[in-house]
Amino acid sequence: GAGVSQSPRYKVTKRGQDVALRCDPISGHVSLYWYRQALGQGPEFLTYFNYEAQQDKSGLPNDRFSAERPEGSISTLTIQRTEQRDSAMYRCASSQNAETGPYGYTFGSGTRLTVV
Amino acid sequence: KQEVTQIPAALSVPEGENLVLNCSFTDSAIYNLQWFRQDPGKGLTSLLLIQSSQREQTSGRLNASLDKSSGRSTLYIAASQPGDSATYLCAVPPSGGSYIPTFGRGTSLIVHP
Numbered sequence: 001g002a003g004v005s006q007s008p009r010y011k012v013t014k015r016g017q018d019v020a021l022r023c024d025p026i027s028g029h030v031s032l033y034w035y036r037q038a039l040g041q042g043p044e045f046l047t048y049f050n051y052e053a054q055q056d057k058s059g060l061p062n063d064r065f066s067a068e069r070p071e072g073s074i075s076t077l078t079i080q081r082t083e084q085r086d087s088a089m090y091r092c093a094s095s096q097n098a099e100t101g102p103y104g105y106t107f108g109s110g111t112r113l114t115v116v
Numbered sequence: 117k118q119e120v121t122q123i124p125a126a127l128s129v130p131e132g133e134n135l136v137l138n139c140s141f142t143d144s145a146i147y148n149l150q151w152f153r154q155d156p157g158k159g160l161t162s163l164l165l166i167q168s169s170q171r172e173q174t175s176g177r178l179n180a181s182l183d184k185s186s187g188r189s190t191l192y193i194a195a196s197q198p199g200d201s202a203t204y205l206c207a208v209p210p211s212g213g214s215y216i217p218t219f220g221r222g223t224s225l226i227v228h229p
Contacts, residue, residue: 004159033216042120042205042219043160056216091160104150105207105217107160 002026004108006092012114013082021077021111025094032075033105034067035091043091049075050097082115089113118143120208122220129227135193137223139206144184147211151180151191154203154222163204164191168211196227 035043051072207217
């Protein structure tokens with residue numbers, strides 16, 4: 001697609017429910033990144049993929065968080081048993097290729113998650 | 117671990133002023149440095165990308181400089197306009213390994229008419 005698309009734009013869920021956030025990167029972009037951004041803070045790295053392989057998941061806060069990119073395109077970030085502290089903006093970015101020289105990152109509009 | 121600091125945290129100026137936003141980083145082994153603009157409810161929009169071998173980049177009224185040795189980048193905004201009101205973030209990926217960028221907290225800019 002023309003840009004990075006994230007859905008849903010807004011998600012309100014009850015504490016304890018599971019949520020799945022979707023990211024559709026720019027067509028042909030090899031690398032895909034997930035970030036989380038709290039109010040008044042910069043984006044914090046969660047995990048990233050090259051093609052379908054998860055290269056680094058060191059930023060995932062705990063084992064309730066997981067991500068996949070099974071066909072090397074669309075990615076899903078899943079949060080199980082959500083807690084109020086999970087409330088944040090979740091951002092996805094893609095780039096042409098992380099290892100041969102990034103030409104910059106393109107971000108989606110984000111998913112605003114609110115856990116009540 | 118890379119730490120990125122942006123000063124000031126917030127800025128409110130009248131229209132027409134020339135502005136300076138600062139970004140400092142602790143590890144000079146960077147691949148590039150990218151400035152983003154963040155508008156409420158929208159994604160991060162890339163403004164300027166400076167490769168580590170470059171000293172500056174310009175786009176319209178925006179000029180970004182990079183001094184790797186001192187760990188600093190500066191974003192200049194000339195003749196500010198109310199439409200420039202947004203949060204400005206800098207992002208710094210390391211020169212080796214994953215290239216995962218570290219972000220600053222941003223500078224929140226308000227330009228009033």
